[in-house]
Amino acid sequence: MSPSSSPWLRRRSSRRGSAAARSALLMTALAAVFVAGCTDGGGTTRSGAAEGKSTASAPLDASFPPSPPTTAGCAGRMLDHRDIRHPDLGPVRVFLVRRPASDEPAGCVAAVTGSGRVLAPVEVDANWSMKDPLRFAAPATDSTKNLFVIYNPGRYDGVLVLVPTADGFADIGWRSPGEYFSGGRLAFYYARPVGPGKDGEYAIVQYIKGCDPSCAEGATAKVTLRWDGHDYLPTG
8 A cells, every 4th residue: 555545644634634724714714803803894994983984083283373374364462272172173273362452343263273274263342451351261162062262341251152163163143243242142241151060061151131120220130051052042
């Protein structure tokens, strides 16, 4: 009997072939597991959005100018700034600006993205004879990602809320054209931010002065406003 025809040798060769096949199958399975662990099954990495939609992550660091660029529409003296992470635009620097005495309204809020894009400015009145008539709330943002600015046009503080949108911040919606202090959809005169609370959100407490029998003698009502995802609405 030749060595190649030995039953023992044939069984040993068969086992070697089976081991090689099992090894190849194991490597294939491990490769499949590795690929599955790096994707969500739809070809999108786990750092991407759900449903196969890719997302461009914002850079961790951004280079911002020390003051608003001339194209921001907020010429004047920069008072303060805050760097925030806008949910749609990534890193954004928000500036508070005191305009020259000849310009109205007296205050302005400018913003620029980490890529250098200038966002639409927000105009607001401020009386510079008051203490810190244009300043950020502390902290400036809450868990809603809205940004809060306190302004004082001459007597009482007000709260200006910058609500992020896909292209910047929502329109404040001042009640009257050319008037930038008495209030609007996202501006609340004679008000203050309270919190953030346990939910991480600010509430806005607003005082409403009645004029019965006269504005000097009228009662003052206190209203608490909370964010519903679109607007600040009274609670209770």
